[in-house]
Amino acid sequence: MTITRIIKGTYRELIYHQRREVTFWILVTFLPTFGIARFVVHTDPTLYFNYHGTHVHHFTYGIVLLTIAGYAGLVVPQRTKPYVAALYGIGLALAFDEFVIWLHLNATYNSDGSTDAVVLITIFLVGVVYFQDVARAIIRRLWRGTKLEK
Numbered sequence: 001m002t003i004t005r006i007i008k009g010t011y012r013e014l015i016y017h018q019r020r021e022v023t024f025w026i027l028v029t030f031l032p033t034f035g036i037a038r039f040v041v042h043t044d045p046t047l048y049f050n051y052h053g054t055h056v057h058h059f060t061y062g063i064v065l066l067t068i069a070g071y072a073g074l075v076v077p078q079r080t081k082p083y084v085a086a087l088y089g090i091g092l093a094l095a096f097d098e099f100v101i102w103l104h105l106n107a108t109y110n111s112d113g114s115t116d117a118v119v120l121i122t123i124f125l126v127g128v129v130y131f132q133d134v135a136r137a138i139i140r141r142l143w144r145g146t147k148l149e150k
Contacts, residue, residue, distance in 0.1 A: 022085040023132075027125040029089030034118050037097045059098035065091025096121060 037058060040047060049056040069088035076084055095102075100113035127135075 021129060022081050023125060023128045025082045025085035026089040026092065027122075027129050029086040030093045030125060031122065033090045033093035034097055037094060038115075041097075057098050057101060059095045059102055062091045062094030062096070062098075066095060067091075092121065093118070 041058075048058075065087055069084050069091055072084045072087070073081070096117050097114055099117040103113070
């Protein structure tokens with residue numbers, strides 16, 4: 001087996017076959033958005049929107065995007081769901097990048113707590129995207145096992 005075949009097979013399995021899944025689009029927009037937000041915050045912490053002396057944190061934009069995605073998810077046609085999922089992933093990353101700020105309701109920026117939240121969300125999304133069939137099979141087997149015992 002050549003390296004080209006391995007790469008093509010991996011691409012087909014991990015990306016091509018998953019691209020129809022809404023959770024895949026959440027994951028692939030969530031990760032880069034979080035990375036970009038984290039990079040911008042650490043590179044230039046003075047880069048933010050200031051409205052009459054109030055620092056508007058980017059979790060605000062995330063909450064707005066989550067609201068729009070939530071509404072759009074209810075009203076848009078099925079074929080546009082990947083776009084809504086992408087919008088949701090971006091909003092989720094922006095909101096949870098500053099998780100500690102909205103958890104404690106103060107402007108003390110603790111990236112460790114926010115990073116922990118993002119890691120947990122990433123693990124969950126990867127699990128949903130790539131291991132949902134495994135989870136379903138385990139649940140089915142457990143369910144059958146409980147029925148047989150009765």
